[in-house]
Amino acid sequence: MSKPSIPKGTRDFLPVQMVRRNYLFETIRSAFQKYGYLPIETPAMEKMSTLMGKYGEEGDRLIFKILNSGDYLTKANEAAWAAKNSNQFTSSVSEKALRYDLTVPFARFVVQHQNELAFPFKRYQIQPVWRADRPQKGRYREFFQCDADVVGSDSLLYEVELVQLFDEVLTNLRIPDVTIKINNRKILTGIAEITGEADKIVDMTVAIDKLDKIGEEGVVGELQERGIGATAIEKIKPLFTLTGSNESIVASMNVMLAESETGLKGVEELKFVFDAIEKLGLKQAKLQFDVTLARGLNYYTGAIFEVVTSHFRGSICGGGRYDDLTGIFGLKNLSGVGISFGADRIYDVLNDLELYPDFSSITTQVLFVNFGDQEAAYCLGLLQQTRNAGINSEIYPSNAKMKKQMKYADDKGIPFVVLVGDNEMATGELTVKNMTTGEQSNMTITTLIENLTNE
């Protein structure tokens, strides 16, 4: 029989990985809660109608569909079968699908439960999502998203606190050299407006987005290729040399966008966030305006966020303000803003830089060696005491060779091993071996417990 395996693009998590991932999720979770965000969960499966048409044609294709139960073929689409049209056929044999992200289920949730929620509704959600993407390094078919959103208010105080939240989580995770990039969709609209070619906003932002990679000349070339006129390009050019403090950038943008009401509004919103953060300070991250930031252009309406560290290619977090998330489900004009932590990317950074704390208090701290029935019976009483004191502990299950028992402690990373033989049972002084230093010392169970709970 060949070894069993799992579907490609999915992962098993072994204890050492789980302990690390739980640390990551716990750090994010506790920061979310500190900022007043509360957890929700939605089912893995959503109705097909909830998901389809929300992620574009490509997204629809990548959604995992679930076959109807029972004799589903009786309702299968004969014409689609004859035409071998898999897409059409699917909708006749499948009514449910696995969630593709947390955003659409969240929008569905808010509309469905609108009468049970306190608005502004601050929620976080940490759950896996599934995509039938081609698996490759760092891209999985099952991966976790960690989102915090608030809907039902357009207050910029939330943009401020979400910047703080990025900073707090990534500082607590000790990820170095973090930059929180911020832009505003209204500024992008303003730029398109002042060029006189407002309809070309997508072409412009796609080109400007490449500034880092292809430089000023490259961008100009791309703008020309995309049919942006020379006058317009002249008006865009000052963007390329925007440098200096956030304050001076705001001043330049105000001049540049003087003719666009929307653009000025965007600068004002940006300034509000800058001023507040300037006053409050950040723990570690830098907050930086980046006019080339144009993610989610088709749904973000205000602030746009992206977070990077020099230790990872690509962003590790993102987010922004949207004005009509729940509109697709019939609840209009509910403004919201949210952020998302790329858990699997951050996990990679934590692993690469070995940023984990000591986990020995989560894994087993003490192993009682088993020298035989009588000794084991004696140790069960001690074990009960360590466990009652909240110390993760266990006994080796059989009177195996010492070497084997010590190897078990080693493999499991157990820092303390307790040896109890005739002597120890007579005196009550246990022999305790520190597996890190190799040192052995004698102490009562009370002292051992004191030592370990004071650690």
Added chain:
Amino acid sequence: MSKPSIPKGTRDFLPVQMVRRNYLFETIRSAFQKYGYLPIETPAMEKMSTLMGKYGEEGDRLIFKILNSGDYLTKANEAAWAAKNSNQFTSSVSEKALRYDLTVPFARFVVQHQNELAFPFKRYQIQPVWRADRPQKGRYREFFQCDADVVGSDSLLYEVELVQLFDEVLTNLRIPDVTIKINNRKILTGIAEITGEADKIVDMTVAIDKLDKIGEEGVVGELQERGIGATAIEKIKPLFTLTGSNESIVASMNVMLAESETGLKGVEELKFVFDAIEKLGLKQAKLQFDVTLARGLNYYTGAIFEVVTSHFRGSICGGGRYDDLTGIFGLKNLSGVGISFGADRIYDVLNDLELYPDFSSITTQVLFVNFGDQEAAYCLGLLQQTRNAGINSEIYPSNAKMKKQMKYADDKGIPFVVLVGDNEMATGELTVKNMTTGEQSNMTITTLIENLTNE
């Protein structure tokens, strides 16, 4: 547009439910870890070949299958289509399915990763599973299982610690009137042996299992119907009147099963667990022999557990020893023992009896009222201080009417509201309203933080 909804048998969890469920899972998780069990996770999807044929025909039917991606119809089974044979058709268009329980994925995991694990391998796993069952009260299509297992040892010390683990978790959850029922598959085999009709073990246990419901006479009738002979029935009868202490029951069983080696072995195993637990004591639960306990007869080989409380109809936990869990994946003779907490049933009991502690330290503790831009700016600084002190806190996002802001605090169950106007900004003495008592008092931010962190 009609309100969106979710597939039947699935659930959304709102914050108030999530906080309760997280408490439940956290309590189980921390006890598992205290006993040396470490977390693993497996993917939601398994290969079809991993799952099919493991749960019987009915189980196969209830597994949710995932449609292959892309142009899957090109590989669809034409003959199955023509015959409208949905079952056969499925295997040609679906290679993956959602896990049906945690046991089979765990067996697959152990075999797949056998060279990376330290044996005996103690793992716990808390994840959702999916079944295409007909939904009804208390039965869902997506629900959580919480399993702890140890594989790679036949030591009875694990039976003892799993009994302690049941007791620990349910005591910590404050579930009253808990009985841990224990039986042993070898005793059931022994009973069948001494009757001289060993092949009728299933019929016998099915009948004996009804003792509670239909009484001694009923069981005798059922045994007759199932073709058990009169001599056999006479030998079974003493079981019906087994009462008294666990010790006296063990003594009676030893007499009754004197002719069956297997049966005596079962009694010996049972006695080992009784003696150890007698010596160690349990925090709250009772441990009780129950010869009618016959769950998982086709895979349990030693101890069989079931846990009940008088506050729930049906069992809330189960478990047992198995000798060949991983055999189905080619790794033979790996003995294991495991238990499972019925999270959704326990959740129902916690709700019915309102056994939850105070959650105000998890949800937001402090709301800063927003009296306008200047006051809000001032409060942001205070908010930063409370958050840095680890206090979950937030500010209302806009200068809305007082009544609206207080309603928000109420709806969200926030216990303290801070009011900062001109006076407060001038003196630094905040007005703090206790939402439970209605009392208002003045204090500095330092005092507020001290009060809340000492709580």
